[in-house]
Amino acid sequence: MHLNFRKTALLVGMFSAFGLNHTLQLSAASVDAIAVVQQSKKVTGTVTDGTGPVIGANVLEKGTTNGVITDMNGNFMLTVRPGSILVVSYIGYQSQEIKIGSQSIFNVQLKEDTELLDEVVVVGYGVQKKKLVTGATIQVKGDDIAKLNTTNVLGALQSQTPGVNITSASGQPGEGFKVNIRGAGTNGSTTPLYIIDGVEGDINAISPADIESLDVLKDAASSAIYGARAANGVILITTKQGKAGKIQVTYDGYVGWQNVYKMPDLLNAKQYMGVMDQIVFNTGGSPYNWTNYMSQDRYNAIMSGADEGTDWLDAIRNKNAITTNHSINIVGGSELSKFSTGISYYKQEGILGKPVASDFQRATVRLNSEHILWKKNNLDVITFGENLYYNHNQRSGITTGNQYGNDISNMLRANPLIPIYNASGDYFMYDDLKSAGWFNYNSYTSNPIAKMVNTQGGNNLSKNYGLTMSGFLKIQPIENLILKSQFTYKQSSNSWRGYSPAYKINDQGDMKTGGSVSQSMGTGWNWQIENTVGYKFNVLTNNHFDVLLGQAFQKSGFGMGESMDATAGDLLFSEWDKAWLSNSAATQPTSAGGSPWGDNALASFFGRVNYDYKETYMASIILRTDGSSNFARGHRWGTFPSFSAGWVVSNEEWMKRSSSWLDFLKLRASWGQNGNCNVANFQYMATVAFDDYGQYPFGSKNSSTQGGYANIVPNSDLTWETSEQLDLGIDMRFLSGRLAFSADYYNKKTKDLLIRPDQLGSWGTSGAYINGGTVENKGLEVALAWNDQTAKGFKYGANLNFAYNKNKVTEVKNAKGFIEGGYDVLAQNTGYVSRMQVGKPIGYFYGYKTAGVIQNATDLQQYLNENCKGLASNSLQGSNIQPGDLKFVDFNGDGVINSDDKTQIGDPHPDVTLGLSLNCEYKGIDLSVTTYGAFGQQNLRSYRKFTDGQWENYTTEVFDYWHGEGTSNKYPRLLPGNSGVNLQQISDIFSENADYLRIQNITLGYDFKYLWKSCPFQQLRLYASVQNLFTFTGYKGMDPEIGANAGSRDQSTYEAQDWVQGIDVGFYPTPRTYMVGVNIKF
């Protein structure tokens, strides 16, 4: 892997994209350019380093374009003029010059450049040598992303970026990830700012195959150049750029088969009947007479085990669901004109939801090119370029999310005694249920598959089309003074259609008498312009300055976009393909809407000075000012400064002694501020709404009179949320670069959080946002990498990264000092489960602590003595408390168990995340293993809506419920879910440790180029890979990685509560995928 690592670095397209001088000739193509040689001499040789041959080293006749690269064995052959000089170079090594004498065979041993490469990283509006970077950034190469074959770029980042916490928001195809960089710093969205080729964009719309490199700016100083919107950190994505040289075509493709990794153990028919009987028995009733609902034959078959009933979740499994990807990339050009093109198609089927088609498809086209319009001497005076990206996504799926309308939850909870189909092969639905008498058992009894296929949740298709076009002009009047102007136009459109036929599900009115269809469409565009001036100069030789000044403006708004939606019933046809608004017999839609895109603008001015002295002492100052249209005049401008400094200690004279083992040592420190204006516009005015909540039906049965009302309490003082961060870092490399180590400590404080505190009901209207809170994240990130190669050419490497984060809310500006969220997310009437509270981690779970289950009368009295002043009436269960009840802990010690005893019972945020990857390569065979783990977090899980009735199915965990002394010390005695407080009150019995370590990817590949040397390909690699092979976890749910917030919404404003997460009520799990693929390079 040693050499691969270097090779990868070699391919960095940034050299060319940003006009840096690159000294290396990258291909042998230039051999074509050899002029007629009068005299010539053939020279041959082998290039090696300390460990073996160097493949792909550049051998060039100095001062010409005549050169070759070394082959597999490090050999080269070149015809040169006698007396010329050979330049042998390879990235990561010191170049050597060899005078051609009489000798014609040269064995060259390259020495490693211990300064390491002049590797560059993207820093926003430019690039910087990695060794001079003073902030905390991580670069991930496009190849390393592509290698993992994930649908989404973020899926591949998980294990490679310490401090970037990425969790799947749902395993359903096309649903993204929840991302936070260095801990959740805000109650709002923690999504970082994604900048794709200089333009704010959507990471979900981009194909991993198009990525050249991805840079994560973690500390405030690094991201300060994007001040306004950088409070959550910035991820810079550079797509593949053109390169001069022979045209290179690559094809990458794979096909994979996905399956559910772990199914829950639901009760089968017989077990279910047993548990239901037990429940009524425990409450003094007599067992069910099951033959009231089924034939004696079926009953017998169930009791004998011949009929296990319906496993609803298993019934909707889509076994061996296909995932496939094809991408073609073409790169090429001349010194003056370069291009890069990529076309990708991706398709993924869902593993759950059958017969509903749950799938996602994405097609992308990328065209990047750059042209030097005027070249004077060696100076690229005028350069023009453009980046064009088009994506077409479409998806359909089942409903996931909160406890309501969640198809997976519906399957988990459904009665296993209900058949899927009736005798005539139709769904066993209302009439069947009714005639079988099931509504006398429970009026909510239903067929959840029939429900899924008959509602819009199972009949929908959404499409998104996005086009980003940007063009730039770069003028370099004198060397190192670059004026750049970039204009971007973005267009996006979307449509959605959902259909529901007539259906009748249960006896509680879940029904629809006529089919209906909904369609919505939106389209719009926006633009942005950016102008920068950069100048690099030296003062007194050793003082290097790199100065940048810039301005940007972006605008979207009225007249630039609009959306419409409508719903109609009375459909002429009753099938999905023919469900359109026009195919309605009704004279008008049942609802219709149309609205413009809101006005939105952001104006910015920024500047940056990078300074270094002999590449040993570095400092950087960044200042950015942004004005956002989301705030009132006088509150809209925010200024975000940052300072950072670095010291390459290993450059010091007095460090030479240790240079034998320590190659590089840099210390870094940075401090900066970033902003966040992610809030709805017009919060500074009291708006008047004319909506559905302002109508009244006076005399008419057919129409209402529309009224208007002020709908918020305005806050004209509202301003930016600000994130402030201190970062201290160290980077080291040892043993000729084989071992690398870096570590960062940070303290990030997000102030003036944009929150909409729960307000008094007596205000009578929604409150506006206020700047009302502070969250602190402190943490440590460590990355260790080892890369080496044995004498026999066995290359191997290991990367370990580790991140620790501690999250704490330090201020909430309301009367209570906390905000509540996650209302009724686990089950009806369970109230709030999440809190954002001073002194606690954001979104921690709030409830009762329990100390096990009361086992017997003595135990009961002891519990009462210790917690309830000996009185049953002081217990939460009241005077009826008995063995089998939970021991709710008297947390505040007042001898009475009540809501004052609720406290922290979990925290959805991991303390530690860990990524470990191992790889090796030998003679064309490569093997890599990637693992990712998260530790210290809890999930709140319930696969049953336990307060909704006693008839929902259980998992086999029900056998661990207390049923007599010594049978359980965790779960209480079985009671109908809706009686007694044991289950109704949220306690730590729902909070489970969700630590996990996942073997994310194992790939074994072979490059047939090694076997078939004469093949026309530069690479012909076949591989097999498995994703999500195994998860080490004690978590009992299907998947411990829960990024979803379970659809939690604010109770008064109905806005999504991003900070509520870790709730598992039936989560669409991440699949296990076996795949085979091919990489071909022409």
Added chain:
Amino acid sequence: MVLAFVFSSCEDMLDTTNYTQMTTETFPEKYEHAQQMLTAIYQNLSQVSANPQMSFFYLSTLASDDNFGGGGKNDKLMQAEDLLCNYQNDMLNQFWTDRYTGIFRANNLINNIDNCKDYPSQDARNSILGGALTLRAFYYYELVSQFGRIPLVTIAEPTDPEQASAAAVFGQILLDLKTASDIMPAQKATVDGEVDKYIAEALLARTWLYYTGMYCNGEEISALTNTNYQPLSSVKLADGSTLTKDDVVKYIDDCVEHSGYSLVGDFRNLWAYTNKCTKDDYYYTKGVSGLKWVEDDNAMNPESMFKIKFNKLASWQTTIGYCNQYNLHFGVRGGQDLAKTFPFGQGWGAGPVAPNLVNDWKSAEPNDIRLEASIQNVNKLPAYNRGGWADFVQETDYYMKKNAPISAVNTDKATYPANDYLPCFEILMYGSSNWSNDSKPVNFQLNNIHDLVLLRFADVLLMQSELKESITGINRVRARVGLTPIGAYSLKALQNERRWELAFEGTRWNDIRRWHIAADALEAQAGQPTYLAGSPDKNTAHNGGYKARYNATAGFFKIPEKQISLSKVLTQNPGWGTAEGEYTGW
């Protein structure tokens, strides 16, 4: 300077316009705006109806001595309201929040009424202001009746005031109603559903009777539950003036004499079961001459004064409060075939009629046709199944008729081929078009759209009798149902007359409280025969029993804990916060 220019031009570019909403900078400034603001205040009637189980109307029905809680084992809130208990922290929070939303909207209009300059006449302005004052007063009346100690907010700004004394709250309510009565034009409302001068006068009388009775011994729990009944005769209003009983008599006399509201000829024609689509198939109304629902085909009911209007626009996406959710809750439990329970439609079985009411009624007024006109004995239904959904709690043999969902035999097979019966007669009466929930609506949850009457002229007559201690009003009401006139006024006669005439109309709860007879009246429910999941049972005491709960709380419910925790000053009502007040299950 360049920079300054750049920045200032940026400021202009950063200014944005709201194209989809007005702002309070320009609203209200026209007559039209004032009308729109008033409409949005009325909307609160619908808003609260979306969660009827938390509303005062519903609570006062279930909490009264005439009804139990009912519903299934899950519907603990229904049972808790009957038992004067609490269930979960924020059982009634929705009502608290929603009602204050209505109050906020009213405050906004009342305080900005004169921002609008183009009223066509002073009467037009006064109609709007009077409407807003009346609605605000009504909203406060319900809130204060339900919670007792509430913050009094009369400005449209965020504040966190301490709970006001009842004297202060009622000083404001009575002032609002008096002002509305004084300024509104002497004209009956022409738009169905709007309030007018006479409705304000009648609500003034209703509020007066409640306040002067309930608080005649003081505001402490002991005073409120004391059985001494000596109503106050004058009240100090919020503006410092004094309102006397004589003033109130003047207003109620005006209402009786000049309002134009009148008693409907046949008592049964007030209720939806006499509608034209149903009455000929219902054994009770079939072939009875003179029966015709006064609201047939959306006609204006001459007797109903203040009401909540409903229409076809209810939907799960907006609010289901635009249809009559009270009907649904009071409907027949168990998803029973409509044929078996005809003409009563499906619902959740809230508020079973307490047998003690039936017994009292039969013995006090054996010839009263209103008994059968108001109460359905399930044994007379075609094939009623007890124990609906196998979990019916506090079921009795009786359902309320007045606000029940009413079904109809399907006479439109062309449109609804699959149905023999339609769950709501409104589907036939108002046609299949324009329903927002479905194109061919057959939805028992959303298709009940007949009015919920909150105030009838008969109530005005009875209040007049009570205030003047005269027999005129009582005897007009009795005459309509063919009962012999009473000879002399007595409180007992008045109390009985109100109980029979106004049964299940939301007035009984405050009546027994203000007369200081609540504790004993409620206790009469204890031990009454009921069914539990279909099996005979008794209405057993919970949480210490009705009387104890009443004496601990005076019938004021628990202030939502959420509001207390959000406020710096709110405190909990007496009688709450211990296990005694917390209902955990039947």
